[in-house]
Amino acid sequence: MVVGGDAGGGLRGPGSAVADTVAPVNANTSTWSPAPTALLTDHYELTMLQAALRDGTALRRSVFEVFSRRLSNGRRYGIVAGTGRFLEGLAQFRFHGERLEFLERTGVVDATTAQWLADFRFSGQIQGYAEGDAWFPNSPILRVDGTFAEACMLETYILSVLNYDSAVASAASRMTSAAGERPCLEMGSRRAHDEAAVAAARAAVIAGFTGTSNLEAGYRYGVKTIGTAAHSFTLLHNDEQSAFRSQLEAQGLGTTLLVDTYDVDAAVRKAVELGGPELGAVRLDSGDLVAQAGRVRDLLDSLGNTKTRITVTSDLDEYAIASLAAAPVDAYGVGTRLVTGSGVPTSSMVYKLVARENSAGELEPVAKKAAGKGSVGGRKTALRRRDAHGVATHEIVGVDTVPVDDGDDRPLMETFVRDGELVDGWTGPAAVERARQRHAATMAELPRAASRLSEGEAVIPTVLVS
Amino acid sequence: MVVGGDAGGGLRGPGSAVADTVAPVNANTSTWSPAPTALLTDHYELTMLQAALRDGTALRRSVFEVFSRRLSNGRRYGIVAGTGRFLEGLAQFRFHGERLEFLERTGVVDATTAQWLADFRFSGQIQGYAEGDAWFPNSPILRVDGTFAEACMLETYILSVLNYDSAVASAASRMTSAAGERPCLEMGSRRAHDEAAVAAARAAVIAGFTGTSNLEAGYRYGVKTIGTAAHSFTLLHNDEQSAFRSQLEAQGLGTTLLVDTYDVDAAVRKAVELGGPELGAVRLDSGDLVAQAGRVRDLLDSLGNTKTRITVTSDLDEYAIASLAAAPVDAYGVGTRLVTGSGVPTSSMVYKLVARENSAGELEPVAKKAAGKGSVGGRKTALRRRDAHGVATHEIVGVDTVPVDDGDDRPLMETFVRDGELVDGWTGPAAVERARQRHAATMAELPRAASRLSEGEAVIPTVLVS
Structure with missing residues (x-):
């Protein structure tokens, strides 16, 4: 081509x-990789890390999820993009050199935390919706399983990438x-x-x-x-x-x-x-x-x-x-x-702690109660319910349970990172082509009403099951 | 601090x-510089370059200007930002390595143009409004004097930076x-x-x-x-x-x-x-x-x-x-x-050719006539007219003439690049602090009506003189 x-x-x-x-995506010989990404984050991610390292909660197993409470401007569906870019940047999410010195020199972190950051490497699990797929209110678009320390630090960078893309x-x-x-x-x-x-x-x-x-x-x-x-x-x-x-x-x-x-x-x-x-x-x-x-x-x-x-x-x-x-x-x-x-210049996606290990070592759902900004605790898994003709009818989100496929359904959670290692196929030019095909297939699967430009409700409802 | x-x-x-x-800006010991910027541009900048190189017009002396036809959403003024970031990126606006190979391999440019790009280094003049200063409709926010080839290629990158910032x-x-x-x-x-x-x-x-x-x-x-x-x-x-x-x-x-x-x-x-x-x-x-x-x-x-x-x-x-x-x-x-x-997620700034050398070697004003998108030909220079109390009253834009200071006025055009060399003081942390001070001084100089949040006209009118 x-x-x-x-x-x-x-x-x-x-x-x-x-x-x-x-096929507008070509094979590519570029060796491009992003610049260091670890400081593309908010100051408070590191002050929280430091306090949690001191009080012993930093290594509690935690589950964070990216989701949105709504589709803005009466849109009928949203499209996921940015996951591949985030995964490319995750490999560069390390603390060293001038950037680490900056954090210590300016007092963002102390020497103990700086040492911890120098050794940091994400070692958890990342799953979620494929790029190009549709999302709806409360779809678990991305889910990060790891220690609080490693999952917390990714918040800002993940949201920057996903919300814009x-x-x-x-x-x-x-x-x-x-x-x-x-x-x-x-x-x-x-x-x-x-x-x-x-x-x-x-x-x-x-x-x-x-x-x-x-x-x-x-x-x-x-x-x-x-x-x-x-x-x-x-x-x-x-x-x-x-x-x-x-x-x-x-x-x-x-x-x-x-x-x-x-x-x-x-x-x-x-x-x-x-x-x-x-x-x-x-x-x-x-x-x-x-x-x-x-x-x-x-x-x-x-x-x-x-x-x-x-x-x-x-x-x-x-x-x-x-x-x-x-x-x-x-x-x-x-x-x-x-x-x-x-x-809608930015998506309304948020990244929330939905479960974490308690003092007894068990994973426990958590949620804040803030007015208008409450969230649903518990680890989510999703599938798209389809009728016998292959047309989507519901977004089924299991809360602390995996929803059961009724035969025509499509599971939505893909695995992007396993034990800190990138799974092949979700980055680079190949991921763009794969996402383009996913988008085309998803559009063919949604009800015709998805293409309405007028304001309205999500084209399929989200159902939470537990 | x-x-x-x-x-x-x-x-x-x-x-x-x-x-x-x-003083929220600190002296800084960072050696950060941007990644290569030359491909942060539109394909057509290079196809125009190639055609102009072939037909002999590429080296015609040209003047491009950044301006906006309007203040969006009834705003009373705009604030210039991004110039320092653009100047930092200009030093990295070079064509080499994989990126140059990409352009040739994919047929964006031919071998002759690729060789020209390999040798390219901006050698012209860049002047304009200081970061932090106010801008109004038709303010000549940035002006690039150079050959068509070198000034044309900067269009997309300049606009990306200035429009967002x-x-x-x-x-x-x-x-x-x-x-x-x-x-x-x-x-x-x-x-x-x-x-x-x-x-x-x-x-x-x-x-x-x-x-x-x-x-x-x-x-x-x-x-x-x-x-x-x-x-x-x-x-x-x-x-x-x-x-x-x-x-x-x-x-x-x-x-x-x-x-x-x-x-x-x-x-x-x-x-x-x-x-x-x-x-x-x-x-x-x-x-x-x-x-x-x-x-x-x-x-x-x-x-x-x-x-x-x-x-x-x-x-x-x-x-x-x-x-x-x-x-x-x-x-x-x-x-x-x-x-x-x-x-207003992006500014409405455009980058237009306003004058270029003709066959006789003289600089000649040019302008397109497109419906609703016409521009004013001629090289612009600006000053802010102020009354005896130092309050801004008019934006005076000279077209192919330098407007005369009546004693209380403030010239607006600063020099950022002279013969391809960056002038000191417009990049890095020092430029941010300088721009912060410029913004504070400008706000003190604008009429009180500038602070009105309701929709309305620009707080001072722009007057073109020639």
């Missing part, structure tokens, strides 16, 4: 093929659902923090986007990258004609020409004149896209360019995409609204 | 002092303005992408926050970190009393005890019983904060703990902070709403 240079959906780029939209994937899934068979392209890097942009590209591809403009995401995760030219390229040249000619010569006839720098109709005529019938696509980035797309399609057809595609890229979200369903548009480029979660 | 262990505002932490709230700083400034003399503490890491969380902490401190929970921000930028304990620490122990006792022993009487895990009144009584009159603070993280703060204050006072402070931390934003102005609250911990820009 070739990573092409075509913002028009990857179907016409030089060297690309239709298959690109089906899942926010983007959840929005992206609504967009690809609204787009139907038309490809969606991720172009939001400039409207997200520079590193968040890479995570957003990864999450978007998991949720069905067919490519991203973000090169670092291509490098790290093997996802298909796309792009041709901006308005500045046209403005750089003496006239639009020179810019189009240069782009066609450098990128081939399959490229996408941006036609709204000056006058759209005139630009389309120039594009066809220079590119001929094989011109790949034109891009519209402003104005009333429904009206413009219709006019440009008519013009292209009247000039004989019936196969030249139309890509639109101005302030799109799932609603705008849905409103363009009847317009002659061939691909959607989505930016700002995607990387900011389309109104 | 000591980085204390007190979520209660840093005024009572062991070893901390009142001065902490005045400025979104957080702009929200943070409204929060510290609403909080008045009471300290605001940044605690949002878990609701932002893991690296964005570090940038958010930095931006919050620039806009007047007195500390952050984010340890990596403390390590990289010397900002004060704060934190004591979460609900999980209470739940870990056999009872609340054991947890409080352990925390007081480990962190000292100046610590902040979290009192809403079970029953607030009972917890406050236990806290006072164990901590005595020197107990630093209690923290409320749920419920009706106005009512709770009043009741807890009365209870503390009735128990003789008149100096024990109250920190609140549940879903705060600038509006909630303002509504708590009359409540007996001593410090605000702000999370989700801060790191997501309080309704």
